[in-house]
Amino acid sequence: MTADPEGPAGREGEVLARFAAARLWAAHRAPYLASAVFALNPVLIEAALDDTTGAPLPDPEFRAFPADIRWNVHLETGTALATPVPEIGWWLLHHVGHLVRRHASRSPVRPEDGGGTHAAGLAGDERAHRWNQAADAEINDDLEADDLPGPDGVISPKALGLPANRMAEEYVPMLDVLADAMGRGGKALADAIDCGSAADGRPRTYEDSGGGGGLSELDRELLERSIAVGIQDRISARSEVPSGWQRWAGERLAPTVNWRARLGALIRRGLSTVAGNTDFSHRRPSRRAGAYTDIVPPALVSPVPDTVLVIDTSGSVTNAVLDRLLAEVTAIITGVAGPNRRLRALCCDMHPHPVQTVRRAEDIRLVGGGGTDMRAGIEAAAGLRPRPDLVVVLTDGQTPWPERRPRPHVVVCLIGDDGHAPDWAAIARIPEEGPT
Known part of the structure; x- marks a missing residue:
């Protein structure tokens, strides 16, 4: 490790510069999501320092630069300085997928079920971890279709042999089966990566550092419509857009709903x-109850x-x-x-x-x-x-x-x-x- 002569202010400036470069990279690689990428708000988290050199230490629990539902991206200083700019840019596109597709509100794991941990994907409820993986699968197949494979350890439907263009709700049971089969062989399905409350809706303790910043609900609504209109325009101009994003834009702009x-x-x-359904119930005892002394059998009912x-x-x-x-x-x-x-x-x-x-x-x-x-x-x-x-x-x-x-x-x-x-x-x- 080398010493860090710049101090906290210098490190903060370097992290923000890397974030800006990653945002440009992401907007260039996926121009149909450029407005969403530039709407992300960086929130810095100070790193732990090496006792000897004073240099910031990367924290693996923040390797995904987790996002919250207010469109804040939490940048842990040591991790941001140690991660290549294109990888940071990939995570920005990944989190836009969580946010725009409203994975937090679709999550079957409610905030009151747990959360508030440092990284719920690692130390929290296994259901939240599985939902995070399923939501990742819904996003990552579109990134792969756009020639944007993810970093090592992330969920890849293609690599796992899963069908593409499925919703997170469909991927959950598929991943359960795979995880069980791989677990019997002593292998893990994938790395435990926490994407933040943008993925499952459960608040994290570090999100308080955002200071109440980010987008309002109205801002999010307007931004989503703008993104969807841009995708539809690109489709009309015969520009390539991954099928999952095409489907999302069509649903988002559907003019009428029955x-x-x-x-x-x-x-x-x-x-x-x-x-x-037909089931047995003790609410209505069986007519043959008189034939028993100590046991009252249930009756067959159609509720x-x-x-x-x-x-x-x-x-x-x-x-x-x-x-x-x-x-x-x-x-x-x-x-x-x-x-x-x-x-x-x-x-x-x-x-x-x-x-x-x-x-x-x-x-x-x-x-x-x-x-x-x-x-x-x-x-x-x-x-x-x-x-x-x-x-x-x-x-x-x-x-x-x-x-x-x-x-x-x-x-x-x-x-x-x-x-x-x-x-x-x-x-x-x-x-x-x-x-x-």
């Missing part, structure tokens, strides 16, 4: 664990999915709009769950109102008109007995939401274009104006 089909699919998914509607009646959505949408939403629920489904409705403004049990949408009495707090409505719905299988929330999204995912599956019907819903919910946007 919200009825999407809502039906979300409700069907939420009820899939109970609808149409009817139990659905609760939570309706935002705060006044920000008119009753006329709610009446129309309730008729359509309940028709979709009936089509999925069947005519014998149980349907309970719960109006909520700042507080939940008494539960109504109905068969038709027109039987629901819309009561309320104060402020808006869907946390109270969802909590009341989840606490009902019998516990619902599905909670469908009809709201414009101008409300606080529970921080934690409730036990029932939740589908949020967002009325209009301005509202928001939590990452843990399934979301369907539905138009406020007229049938579409």
